[in-house]
Amino acid sequence: MRPPDFVLKYDPMEIPELAKQYLATFDDKDREMEDAGKRILSGEFTFSNLEIICKWLSARNIQLLDRNPIKIERALEHAISAMGVKEAVCSLTQLDGIAVKRASAILAAMYPKRYTVMSIYSLESLGVKDSGSVYIYLHYLDFCLRLAEKYRITMRELDRANWRWWSKRKM
Numbered sequence: 001m002r003p004p005d006f007v008l009k010y011d012p013m014e015i016p017e018l019a020k021q022y023l024a025t026f027d028d029k030d031r032e033m034e035d036a037g038k039r040i041l042s043g044e045f046t047f048s049n050l051e052i053i054c055k056w057l058s059a060r061n062i063q064l065l066d067r068n069p070i071k072i073e074r075a076l077e078h079a080i081s082a083m084g085v086k087e088a089v090c091s092l093t094q095l096d097g098i099a100v101k102r103a104s105a106i107l108a109a110m111y112p113k114r115y116t117v118m119s120i121y122s123l124e125s126l127g128v129k130d131s132g133s134v135y136i137y138l139h140y141l142d143f144c145l146r147l148a149e150k151y152r153i154t155m156r157e158l159d160r161a162n163w164r165w166w167s168k169r170k171m
Contacts, residue, residue: 003139006126010165012151018161018168019153029056030160037109041080045073050106054097057105057117064097071095079107085115085141089134100132104141108159116144116155121166 010018023030033056036049047065050072055062068075071094078091092103100118107115116122118137120130126143128136148155 001135004128004131004136006128006140006143008147009125009127012147014165015151015153015157015161018164019157022160022164032056033105033109034112034156037106037112040076040106041110045076047072050076053106053109054102056109057102057119061097065095067096076106079103080110085138086134089137093134100134100137104137108155112156113154116141116159119163122159122162125162125165 033053036052039046039049047069051062051065054065075091075095075098079088082088082091088107089100089103092098092106093100098106104115104118108117118131118140123130123136123140126140128140144155144158147153148158153161
């Protein structure tokens with residue numbers, strides 16, 4: 001299988017302004033998500049922290065998380081100790097209600113410099129149709145890391161800019 005051809009669909013010089021516009025609307029929710037990720041890294045492997053991150057991405061099917069009361073701690077511990085991206089994602093997708101996109105949000109909340117969120121919005125901003133594949137996420141993450149390095153931005157700035165670019169087009 002050939003990896004997708006990711007191409008940023010807007011001028012990269014717009015990234016800082018788009019990210020700023022995103023934060024003007026979602027700063028509190030974004031901070032809650034990031035704080036939940038920090039708490040998980042500090043050992044608070046709670047349903048509540050996981051739920052905050054998952055709701056930040058999408059409240060759809062959030063009730064499925066309720067099926068995981070005893071598996072959450074183990075899955076989060078495995079994600080933190082994973083030797084690679086695929087292992088980290090797969091440890092989280094073992095939980096009911098967590099697919100690749102939600103796993104990417106959880107990892108981005110915990111490690112915002114290393115991971116980014118893969119969503120329908122971010123994929124469209126890079127010219128790729130929606131996907132929930134680990135394979136696509138691995139290539140997507142690599143592309144985003146290179147893009148962030150090239151334009152000297154953070155992964156979170158890129159994620160925020162991609163979401164804002166997509167949302168402006170849908171208005």
